[in-house]
Amino acid sequence: MSRVALAPGMAAAALLLAALVPAPAFAEDPPPSAVTDLVERAAELDGRRVALEGEAIGSPMIRDSGAWVNIADRSGALGVWMGAETARGIARFGSYGAVGDTLRVTGVFHRACAEHGGDMDVHADGTIVTAPGRPVAHPVPAGRVVAALALALVAAGAVAALAAFGQDRGPRTPPPGYPGSAKSS
Amino acid sequence: MTARPRLDDYRIILAYSGRVAIGLGAVYAVPLAVAALEGEWAAFVDLSIGCSASLALGAALASLMPREARPGWLHGMVATAVSWLLAMFLAAIPYRLSGHYASWLDSLFDAMSGFTTTGLTLVQDLDHLSRALNTWRHVVTFVGGQGVVVLALSFLVGGSRGGYELYVGEAKDERLFPRVAHTAKAIWKISAVYLAVGVGALWVAGLSIGLPAKEAFYHGAWVYMAAWSTGGFAPMSQNVGYYHSAVYELVCVAFFLAGSLNFALHHALMTGNRRELARNAEVISFTVTFAGLFTLAAWALAGSGTYGGIATLLRKGFYHVISAHTTTGFMTVAARQFAREWTPLALCAMILAMMAGGSACSTAGGVKGMRVAMLWLAIRNEVRALLLPSHASFRRRIHASGDRDLGDGVVKGAALVALLYVATWVLTTMAGVAAGYSPMDAAFEGASVTGNVGLSIGVTAPGMPAALKVVYLLVMWVGRLEFMAVLALGRFVLSAFGRRRP
Numbered sequence: 001m002s003r004v005a006l007a008p009g010m011a012a013a014a015l016l017l018a019a020l021v022p023a024p025a026f027a028e029d030p031p032p033s034a035v036t037d038l039v040e041r042a043a044e045l046d047g048r049r050v051a052l053e054g055e056a057i058g059s060p061m062i063r064d065s066g067a068w069v070n071i072a073d074r075s076g077a078l079g080v081w082m083g084a085e086t087a088r089g090i091a092r093f094g095s096y097g098a099v100g101d102t103l104r105v106t107g108v109f110h111r112a113c114a115e116h117g118g119d120m121d122v123h124a125d126g127t128i129v130t131a132p133g134r135p136v137a138h139p140v141p142a143g144r145v146v147a148a149l150a151l152a153l154v155a156a157g158a159v160a161a162l163a164a165f166g167q168d169r170g171p172r173t174p175p176p177g178y179p180g181s182a183k184s185s
Numbered sequence: 186m187t188a189r190p191r192l193d194d195y196r197i198i199l200a201y202s203g204r205v206a207i208g209l210g211a212v213y214a215v216p217l218a219v220a221a222l223e224g225e226w227a228a229f230v231d232l233s234i235g236c237s238a239s240l241a242l243g244a245a246l247a248s249l250m251p252r253e254a255r256p257g258w259l260h261g262m263v264a265t266a267v268s269w270l271l272a273m274f275l276a277a278i279p280y281r282l283s284g285h286y287a288s289w290l291d292s293l294f295d296a297m298s299g300f301t302t303t304g305l306t307l308v309q310d311l312d313h314l315s316r317a318l319n320t321w322r323h324v325v326t327f328v329g330g331q332g333v334v335v336l337a338l339s340f341l342v343g344g345s346r347g348g349y350e351l352y353v354g355e356a357k358d359e360r361l362f363p364r365v366a367h368t369a370k371a372i373w374k375i376s377a378v379y380l381a382v383g384v385g386a387l388w389v390a391g392l393s394i395g396l397p398a399k400e401a402f403y404h405g406a407w408v409y410m411a412a413w414s415t416g417g418f419a420p421m422s423q424n425v426g427y428y429h430s431a432v433y434e435l436v437c438v439a440f441f442l443a444g445s446l447n448f449a450l451h452h453a454l455m456t457g458n459r460r461e462l463a464r465n466a467e468v469i470s471f472t473v474t475f476a477g478l479f480t481l482a483a484w485a486l487a488g489s490g491t492y493g494g495i496a497t498l499l500r501k502g503f504y505h506v507i508s509a510h511t512t513t514g515f516m517t518v519a520a521r522q523f524a525r526e527w528t529p530l531a532l533c534a535m536i537l538a539m540m541a542g543g544s545a546c547s548t549a550g551g552v553k554g555m556r557v558a559m560l561w562l563a564i565r566n567e568v569r570a571l572l573l574p575s576h577a578s579f580r581r582r583i584h585a586s587g588d589r590d591l592g593d594g595v596v597k598g599a600a601l602v603a604l605l606y607v608a609t610w611v612l613t614t615m616a617g618v619a620a621g622y623s624p625m626d627a628a629f630e631g632a633s634v635t636g637n638v639g640l641s642i643g644v645t646a647p648g649m650p651a652a653l654k655v656v657y658l659l660v661m662w663v664g665r666l667e668f669m670a671v672l673a674l675g676r677f678v679l680s681a682f683g684r685r686r687p
Contacts, residue, residue: 039519042526057312058421061395061429068395068429070421072312076519077423096225096315111491111526117431118497120519138227138315144282148230151237155210158244162207166248 029106029126035076038109042120046111052078052122053104053130057094060087071103080105081116082124092133102131189683196249197256198677201264202271203246205333209272210239215324216279220317228283228317235278242275262673265334269662269670272333273297276325283318285309287647290654295322297658300329301665302548304417304514304639305657307647311422316403319420323410329665330414330444330548331376332369375451376413383409383440387433394430404428412440414548417514417639426517434504437515445471445511445543447555449586466585467544470558471510474541478534479506485530502531505640509538512550514639523642524626532629532642539632539640540610550637550664552606556599559583563596605668610635613660617644620653634660 032053038045054073061068067087069080072094082105094100107124110116213236220229273296280292291307298305299322308314308322384406391401404420411418421427425437443451450468453461462468483502492498501518508515523532542551566581573579581591589595610631617627622644630644634657645657663671 035519036521039521040525042522058427059395059397059400063395070423070427072422077312077421077427079423079426079429094312096313099313112493112497112501114494114497116429118492118494118501119426119429119517120522121429136313138225140227140230144230144234148233148237151234151241155237155240155244158241159207162244162248166250 032104035071035073035078037075038078038122039076039120042109042111045109048109049106050109050122051104051106052080053102054078055094055102055133056090056092056100059093060090062087069103071105079116079119079121080107080124080127081113081121082107082127086124086127090129094133096136096138098135099133101129101133104128104130188680190677190681193251194260194677196251197260198264198267199246200248200250201256201260202268203243203249205264205268206239206243206271206275207247208243209275209328209333210236210243212324212328213239213321216317216321219320220315223316225315225317228279228315231279231282232317232321234282235275238278239275242271259673259677262670263677266662266666266670266674268334269297269300269666272300273662276300276321279318279321280308283315285311285314285318290651290658291647294654294658296325297661298639299325299416299418300333301637301661302326302330302414302416302512302550302639303634303637303661303665304411305633305641305645305661306418307645307654309647311420314420319403319407322418323407323416323420326414326416326418327376327410330416331372371452372448375448375455378455379413379440379443380409383413386436386439390430390433390436391428394428394433396428408437409440412437412513412515413444415441415444415511415513415543415550415637416548417508417516419515423519424516426519431500434500434517438504438507441511441513441515442507445513445547445549447544447546447586449546450544453586461586464584466558466562466583467554470554470561471543474554474557475507475510475538478510478538478541479503482506482531482534485528485534489526489528489531491526506535506538509535509638509640510541511543512539512636512638514633516640520641520643523629523640529625532625535640536629536632539636539638540606542636552603552636555585556603558585559591559596559599560603562591563599566591602667606635606664609660609663613656616653616656620650630657631660635664637661637665 030049030051032051033045035052035054038050038052052071052073054071054077057070057072057077062084066081067084069082069087069090070077071080080103090101090103092098092101104127105122105124106126107122109122111120112118113121113123213232216232217229217236220226220232273293276299277289277292277296280286280295281289285308286292286295287307287309294305294307297303304326314322384402387405387409388402391405392398396404407418407420408425410416417424419425419427425434428434447465447467450461450465479502482505483498486492486498486502492501504515504517507513518526523535527535540551541557542553543549545553545555562581562583566579569579582588583591610628613631613635614624614628617631618624620627622630626642626644629640629642632638633640633642644653
């Protein structure tokens with residue numbers, strides 16, 4: 001069960017709380033590990049409590065008894081199994097148009113989770129938003145638009161010229177096969 | 186052609202390559218439509234530059250065809266090799282413009298990886314890629330699976346002379362119909378049927394595992410294109426591990442297994458010849474080698490204790506061995522898990538699976554089941570000949586969409602290609618070791634590159650040495666074309682410096 005179940009609109013409050021109040025309840029939590037560290041030290045950390053901090057990416061996948069949320073840091077990405085309500089409370093997921101909420105997850109790390117078909121995962125028992133996500137704009141450089149238009153005109157002219165003057169020529173006799181071919185020899 | 190090529194030789198080769206470029210330009214319509222639909226205008230502009238460059242250059246080159254063209258065997262082979270290089274450059278344009286690749290080399294690497302259906306990637310921040318560019322990556326691998334040249338043959342080259350040489354140059358030698366253009370179109374029709382079924386099945390599977398409807402559709406389309414092409418690209422950085430679902434994995438297996446089968450076999454099944462499935466030498470060869478290698482990998486993994494339960498062991502072992510053997514490259518583990526969690530024996534089974542590969546005239550890479558079957562039967566025939574009286578004779582045949590003679594020439598050809606694959610793998614492994622990687626890591630990644638597989642043990646990354654990126658890029662190209670077209674190009678280049686024709 002997640003320590004903090006987030007509701008829509010509560011992300012900012014949770015962020016403020018996390019930033020201003022060093023909650024005693026989290027004092028015993030381990031420091032965040034990078035995904036790479038978890039992969040490289042999987043045998044050593046198997047079954048132990050870990051912390052992971054990264055961006056929620058893609059989409060939450062709500063299943064019968066919980067939800068998958070994939071979290072990415074600079075070194076890689078890992079699946080986190082958490083309560084469905086907790087997953088629903090995450091306001092923004094990383095995609096082309098957005099940076100997702102940054103989550104700090106604590107839970108038990110599994111090198112090859114027996115419950116989930118051998119996946120490497122973390123079963124979360126605590127999730128907080130440490131930084132809210134944000135939309136990302138992708139402005140189009142004006143110079144690139146001009147270049148694209150000019151090139152499109154050149155392409156249209158070249159294809160039109162080929163259609164007007166080009167021909168398909170030559171006889172139609174196929175030669176025999178080549179070495180290694182099952183049809184040859 | 187041992188003498189120095191004439192101007193017309195260059196013009197024929199460039200003209201055919203131009204037609205392939207025009208075909209590629211037409212294919213750009215798919216990601217452009219997605220970009221417009223999704224309002225991803227920055228990606229739209231990048232893709233339109235790639236599209237226009239392909240059409241403009243393609244039209245200019247296609248116009249070079251001489252009036253009295255006499256395309257020959259070598260022209261077709263060389264044009265195929267050149268076409269793949271040209272397609273790589275043209276497909277890489279939106280990659281580089283997107284800002285998701287650190288250099289032109291990385292962009293070219295991914296384009297070649299896509300066309301050759303390898304699936305190794307140097308993309309950065311994949312989880313934030315636009316839908317349009319993700320579509321382009323997967324369309325590239327889908328087109329590469331059927332064959333870049335098959336695309337041009339289907340719609341642009343028609344039945345003209347030179348078509349068959351181009352077709353064979355792309356390592357496809359089955360003719361479903363007498364005319365090669367009809368065969369090329371049949372390949373696309375088979376793929377289109379599976380496209381509709383595959384996207385639908387993965388869409389439903391995506392919905393069932395909790396993906397939103399629109400995401401499920403896009404992921405279904407992308408993953409289908411990569412699966413059918415035995416490509417191995419995926420829209421998220423965790424590859425198929427992102428979905429955390431046995432159902433999704435199984436649907437993927439169904440389609441990449443289908444993609445690894447010979448198009449002639451698909452054609453036979455679609456025209457009612459279902460008995461072919463049980464008699465086909467490639468199917469039998471694949472079944473036997475897969476069963477053996479999966480058993481070996483499972484035994485090795487069971488001994489290591491990485492996967493505690495039998496269910497998890499079978500799921501991880503089965504998925505990755507069949508992904509390797511079909512040369513797909515989908516993964517549900519992190520790359521470094523192979524190095525850290527899998528035993529050397531399990532990795533050896535994976536290397537053998539990657540080298541064996543799928544069927545001839547399919548989207549798969551590797552030595553191919555047909556050649557494995559041919560070599561096995563040839564060895565069996567030799568042993569049988571030794572045991573029989575000297576005057577005794579027997580038929581040497583192999584069944585694959587019809588009985589075929591297994592003469593010395595055929596066996597020699599199969600052995601030659603298999604030998605070239607092994608030699609290339611050895612050299613690629615040595616390149617990896619020279620770059621500082623462990624022999625096992627270098628051998629695993631080398632087999633993945635040579636067999637156009639895409640599984641990674643962690644060597645392929647944006648930070649890897651540039652020289653190794655170039656080696657891998659070239660090996661992907663050579664492996665996909667099964668050497669002949671590239672050897673023909675080498676001979677053509679050498680002959681350019683030879684004596685002039687009388």
